[in-house]
Amino acid sequence: MDKGGTTGVGLTLNTSGSFFVPSTLDHGGGGLGRHRSMGSDFNHLCSSSGGSEFTDMTRVGVSEMDFFSEERKKAVSKVEHDLDLKLPSSCVKKEDLTIHTGLNLLTANAGKDEPTVDNKLSPTKDHKESKTELAAMESELASVKEENQKLQEMVEQATTNYNALQKHLVALMQQQQQSNRHPPRDHEVADENVKATNLEHGGVLVPRQFLDLGPAAEADEPSHSSTASQGRPPGSTDHRRHGSSNNKEIAPPDYGSSCREEKPDHPNKAPKLTPSGVTEQPQEAIMRKARVSVRARSEEPMITDGCQWRKYGQKIAKANPCPRAYYRCTMASGCPVRKQVQRCADDRSILITTYEGTHNHPLPPAAMAMASTTSAAASMLLSGSMSSPEGLMNPNFLARTMLPYSSSMATISASAPFPTVTLDLTTHTPNAAQLQRPPTQFQVPFPGAAAGFLAPPQPACLPPQIFGQALYDPSKFSSHQSALPPSSLTDTVSAATAAITADPNFTAALAAAISSIIGGNHQAASHNDGTKSSANKTTSDDNDDDKTYNSKDDASNSASPNFPAA
């Protein structure tokens, strides 16, 4: 498609003086509706539409040429003004987009085009018709202008939000670099956060962390992390007893060895080289090892997070009589995300779900929230741990930032083999709703919402529906859950989210979440069918997904190891 480039409008004139926009123009941006939905090419398309649309509707007799030419010029200039068109000289010649009007055009092009029906029109009839057409044009032009105005406002808003987010990211990256050199004290961090938020930076730096996060960026993860996590040294044989039998179509990742190979503290591991020769970031390996643990009350064997999981193992840990189940994401082949599900030893109504890794595939909307949140929490954890060893070694570092509102909401475990954030959603926080938007909470403009990708501008990444269908199904509600009605859970979730988002380090993570949400939404619009087909059993929608799991799990619930006979 010619995006309003050097292709001239190329108005042609028939012998009657009527001129048409040739169909070749229309394919580029003839339909107004097409323009409205355009994004980055909005201005370009509008600029060409301003002319083409106008001229497309215009069919004027020769006698009116002079009169209408002035009108047209005014109208076009108005449109251009309204749209505040900025036509880069490099790609658009202004004169190409200007409506060629007047008799000079007539003389220039006269006789070049074949006669049309308009030839038969008498001047008088032509005149009247032209007037009505002009009136129609003007009214339509007005509505178009109005719509374009709205669209432009939307674009501007989205751009503003995007810029604000980007600036903040840049500021945070700079701040992070500074803190690497001179680890500031806590209050200094807070001050700098405030300053960073207000900083205005013109530079466009995209932090790598931002790029690394989110499904879009993760799409190539298999080629990276798979070399890191799955790639056994070329000559090393599978030391396991059996050859691969399952997953024949997939290069079976050796998660055991990968896990071990990726130990961040492995002393002898030199940074691996990607095929391209780029040194692989150890951060990525650590990133995959960061864990987000979610504690939620649920009678269900598994909380509903919108993803498809396949159980690949079960183990009874020493400290907990309840067996721990191991699940792997099956929404895409080779997705590195795993989760562990285990009931709390103290309170078996509490389900502890620990997520690890980031999805390398688009997510359905229902899965987006949890994935974004876990990814964000992991990123936050890692950004804290990355910026200084203190973050990793001192469990209070992140705890301080995450727990300004509730000490029971989130905890950081440094004693665990891997850095782990635990979001405790089992405790109802009375003031959770008030904490949802604390005055000092960093709020990221939500480009998705601004641009209309997401309907409600929710600060919370965790819609309540992800925490088990039981929350909405009274029949499945246990006494535990009835003690925690959905609304309060919503508050708790919101409060947890508020606690997380209060951390400025969360920014990069949230950016990832946003990008994944946007990308996922973009995907989701066209992905549903794909999800259905590829996930055959699971998903006409999420409820079906739940039912699939629940039916099985319910059937086996009595014998479910998640509920061992006490």
Add this chain to the structure above:
DNA sequence: CGGTTTTGACCCGCGC
């Protein structure tokens, strides 16, 4: 029949 779950065995890191 294909996908999922179960379950015993294996691997590896770590502590002693």
Add this chain to the structure above:
DNA sequence: GCGCGGGTCAAAACCG
């Protein structure tokens, strides 16, 4: 070196 514990594999069973 050995045992323990966590994590994973994969054949068999199960399910729709």
